[in-house]
Amino acid sequence: xxxxxxxxxxxxxxxxxxxxxxxxxxxxxxxxxxxxxxxxxxxxxxxxxxxxxxxxxxxxxxxxxxxxxxxxxxxxxxxxxxxxxxxxxxxxxxxxxxxxxxxxxxxxxxxxxxxxxxxxxxxxxxxxxxxxxxxxxxxxxxxxxxxxxxxxxxxxxxxxxxxxxxxxxxxxxxxxxxxxx
Amino acid sequence: xxxxxxxxxxxxxxxxxxxxxxxxxxxxxxxxxxxxxxxxxxxxxxxxxxxxxxxxxxxxxxxxxxxxxxxxxxxxxxxxxxxxxxxxxxxxxxxxxxxxxxxxxxxxxxxxxxxxxxxxxxxxxxxxxxxxxxxxxxxxxxxxxxxxxxxxxxxxxxxxxxxxxxxxxxxxxxxxxxxxxxxxxxxxxxxxxxxxxxxxxxxxxxxxxxxxxxxxxxxxxxxxxxxxxxxxxxxxxxxxxxxxxxxxxxxxxxxxxxxxxxxxxxxxxxxxxxxxxxxxxxx
Numbered sequence: 001x002x003x004x005x006x007x008x009x010x011x012x013x014x015x016x017x018x019x020x021x022x023x024x025x026x027x028x029x030x031x032x033x034x035x036x037x038x039x040x041x042x043x044x045x046x047x048x049x050x051x052x053x054x055x056x057x058x059x060x061x062x063x064x065x066x067x068x069x070x071x072x073x074x075x076x077x078x079x080x081x082x083x084x085x086x087x088x089x090x091x092x093x094x095x096x097x098x099x100x101x102x103x104x105x106x107x108x109x110x111x112x113x114x115x116x117x118x119x120x121x122x123x124x125x126x127x128x129x130x131x132x133x134x135x136x137x138x139x140x141x142x143x144x145x146x147x148x149x150x151x152x153x154x155x156x157x158x159x160x161x162x163x164x165x166x167x168x169x170x171x172x173x174x175x176x177x178x179x180x181x
Numbered sequence: 182x183x184x185x186x187x188x189x190x191x192x193x194x195x196x197x198x199x200x201x202x203x204x205x206x207x208x209x210x211x212x213x214x215x216x217x218x219x220x221x222x223x224x225x226x227x228x229x230x231x232x233x234x235x236x237x238x239x240x241x242x243x244x245x246x247x248x249x250x251x252x253x254x255x256x257x258x259x260x261x262x263x264x265x266x267x268x269x270x271x272x273x274x275x276x277x278x279x280x281x282x283x284x285x286x287x288x289x290x291x292x293x294x295x296x297x298x299x300x301x302x303x304x305x306x307x308x309x310x311x312x313x314x315x316x317x318x319x320x321x322x323x324x325x326x327x328x329x330x331x332x333x334x335x336x337x338x339x340x341x342x343x344x345x346x347x348x349x350x351x352x353x354x355x356x357x358x359x360x361x362x363x364x365x366x367x368x369x370x371x372x373x374x375x376x377x378x379x380x381x382x383x384x385x386x387x388x389x390x391x392x393x394x395x396x397x398x399x400x401x402x403x404x405x406x407x408x409x410x411x412x413x414x415x416x417x418x419x420x421x422x423x424x425x426x427x428x429x430x431x432x433x434x435x436x437x438x439x440x441x442x443x444x445x446x447x448x449x450x451x452x453x454x455x456x457x458x459x460x461x462x463x464x
Contacts, residue, residue, distance in 0.1 A: 005412055006403040008337055012344030013395050013402075019345065020352050021388070037388055044392060060341055067313045068349075073213055144267070 003053075011053045011060070014045035018061025023069045038065075039088075039153055042081075043161040046089030047098035047168055054089025055082045076142075080127035080149075087118025088157065091165075098165060101173025108162050115157040119150040188349050189321050195239050197319040202422055204432050206328025209316040211436055215443040216309045220275070221460045222301050224446055229308030235315040249314070257306050261299050272298045277457040278464055298459055322346040327419035336417040344402075348395075355394060359387050 003011075021038040038061065046054035059082030066073045088111075091098060096107035123146045131142045192198050197205070215228050264271060272294025273279045280293040320328075326343035330336050368383055406412075457464075 003337055004403075005406050006399060008340055008412075009344065009403045009406065010396070010399045012341045013348055013399060015341060016345040016348040016352060017392065017395055020349060037385070040388070041392065044396060048396065056338075056341065060345060064345055064349075067317060073217055073309055073313075075217070 007049050007053055010045060010049045011057045014041050014053070014057030015060040015064060017041045018057055019064030019068065022061065022065035036152070036156065037160070039156040040160055040164055042085045042088045043157065043164055044168065046085070046091050047165060049089075050092050051086050051089035055085035058082055058085030076127045076130035079130055080122040083122035083126050084118045084153065087114050087121070090114055096165070098169050099172055101169050103165050103169035108165070111162065111165070112158050115161070116154050119154050123149045123153070188346055189318065190347070192321055192324070193239070193319070195319075196428065197235060197239055197315070199426065199428065200432060201425060201429050202320065202324030202328035202419070203331040204429050204436070205316065205320050206325060207332065208432070208436050208439070209312060210332070211439045211443055212312045213309060215439070215446065216305055216312065218443065218447050219450065220301060220305070220458050221446070222304070223460065225301065225305050225308060229304050229311070232308055232311040232315055236311050236318070239315060239318050241318055253307070253310050257303055261303065265295070269295065271295050275457055275459045276461045276464060278461070294461060297461055301459055321421060323419060323421040327422040330417065330419065337412070352391070352395065355391055356387065359390050363387060
């Protein structure tokens with residue numbers, strides 16, 4: 001995978017915002033999970049740069065949040081976020097080219113379905129499996145946390161994410177009605 | 182908000198500050214892996230003590246630090262409280278016994294094993310918190326990139342880490358600027374005059390410009406990096422990485438020893454897993 005400089009800077013800034021917002025920009029639901037505005041950053045990175053940058057921004061961002069947040073390191077959750085970021089960032093792959101101002105209701109539906117799917121795979125499957133491998137205990141609590149994470153993340157991603165995507169598309173759509181002569 | 186984000190851009194002058202980025206990153210990673218990998222108090226306690234020694238040796242600004250400590254201790258205690266509410270007899274699962282000390286009701290009992298487990302868990306999480314704090318206090322973003330690069334992480338990924346850390350103080354600055362300009366336009370953020378829900382909504386209003394300005398800056402930063410020839414070569418050397426000092430050589434023995442201990446702990450755990458996760462002195 002070759003990244004150009006712009007993508008790298010985008011991932012870095014996304015990761016920094018993700019980390020800071022994960023620590024400060026959320027309403028705590030249960031331990032380790034919150035209704036966090038950090039998810040919006042994943043959506044923006046995904047829209048501007050694509051799936052792998054979104055995944056990296058979420059994964060690195062979660063590591064940063066762990067480093068400055070003071071709740072200890074939970075790499076299982078970082079990887080869960082990475083998987084989720086991959087799904088959220090798929091936007092350009094199914095034709096929602098936010099950079100060119102393309103985002104329709106059809107794309108919003110696909111996006112919502114992928115968000116729920118990504119959450120279930122990321123936190124319902126990958127995180128519990130990794131928790132067993134890395135920490136080998138606390139699976140009951142991880143399940144409770146996983147379900148609350150799925151619900152709260154999906155809520156933020158859909159309720160906040162869809163309007164943000166429409167707004168971003170509108171913002172970038174200024175030049176699209178020009179035709180080349 | 183800004184008191185809690187201590188990112189150093191200039192290295193200090195204590196023992197840990199003067200080490201190479203390479204040494205700092207390796208010691209940090211070994212300590213974190215050791216603290217994650219085990220629930221054995223005999224391993225956790227030395228590492229936790231080591232991290233406290235590291236933090237004290239940095240002579241940090243304790244006045245700034247107390248707020249953070251209070252927050253983290255309160256959060257960890259709250260987590261333990263939640264754990265207790267869900268499974269009061271948690272010690273039975275992980276220590277394999279339950280010695281009842283006293284009962285609130287038949288369900289809410291206090292057992293010695295649960296208390297022991299909570300103590301282990303608290304030490305473990307506080308240990309990894311103090312290790313992270315020490316690490317952040319003694320490292321600068323480019324030293325971190327240099328250190329990660331030295332253990333084989335591709336340098337573009339290292340750049341992501343260092344750039345992200347470098348950008349965090351800017352986020353704080355932007356956040357405060359946006360907040361002040363919003364207040365100048367008449368937005369009431371005083372906690373005494375607005376309800377919690379109102380303030381949450383206002384924080385969302387601050388977030389939107391914060392995200393937009395941050396991503397608008399991507400082009401500028403990327404151009405500046407391109408103009409300086411970033412990403413042309415296959416490898417990268419770091420200006421911040423000074424030559425190995427005699428202290429670095431001494432620390433090399435130290436972290437090799439820690440690495441051997443950590444690997445031994447992990448291998449032992451895989452080869453001979455105990456019947457129960459947590460080692461308890463009286464069982």
